[in-house]
Amino acid sequence: xxxxxxxxxxxxxxxxxxxxxxxxxxxxxxxxxxxxxxxxxxxxxxxxxxxxxxxxxxxxxxxxxxxxxxxxxxxxxxxxxxxxxxxxxxxxxxxxxxxxxxxxxxxxxxxxxxxxxxxxxxx
Numbered sequence: 496x497x498x499x500x501x502x503x504x505x506x507x508x509x510x511x512x513x514x515x516x517x518x519x520x521x522x523x524x525x526x527x528x529x530x531x532x533x534x535x536x537x538x539x540x541x542x543x544x545x546x547x548x549x550x551x552x553x554x555x556x557x558x559x560x561x562x563x564x565x566x567x568x569x570x571x572x573x574x575x576x577x578x579x580x581x582x583x584x585x586x587x588x589x590x591x592x593x594x595x596x597x598x599x600x601x602x603x604x605x606x607x608x609x610x611x612x613x614x615x616x617x618x
Contacts, residue, residue: 550592561596568593569605573618 556564572589579586593602608614 548591549595565593565597565601569597569602570616570618573609573616577618 550564550568553564555567568589572586572593575583575586575589581587581590605614
């Protein structure tokens with residue numbers, strides 16, 4: 496037994512669904528919509544190119560679990576920021592690394608602990 500599919504066409508205009516446009520649309524409405532659509536397309540700005548980067552491989556953390564790597568990069572960033580300032584390129588590397596590896600909830604909790612003075616680290 497094979498599966499068969501049958502199609503039936505509507506016998507009147509009332510049976511047309513919302514997906515099927517009526518064949519008797521006035522030409523005036525179609526022409527009035529086109530200039531507005533052309534103007535919107537011209538005003539659209541080109542989308543900027545998005546570059547996605549993550550932390551490079553670190554041989555100190557070879558396992559799949561990257562929790563220690565996350566914690567270490569977070570601490571390395573704040574140590575670097577204390578010594579050279581947050582705007583230093585080396586510090587920005589550590590910041591991008593911990594932001595790409597660490598879950599956002601952890602970073603929020605650690606930042607709250609730093610603000611409250613409860614952070615166990617030196618920096």
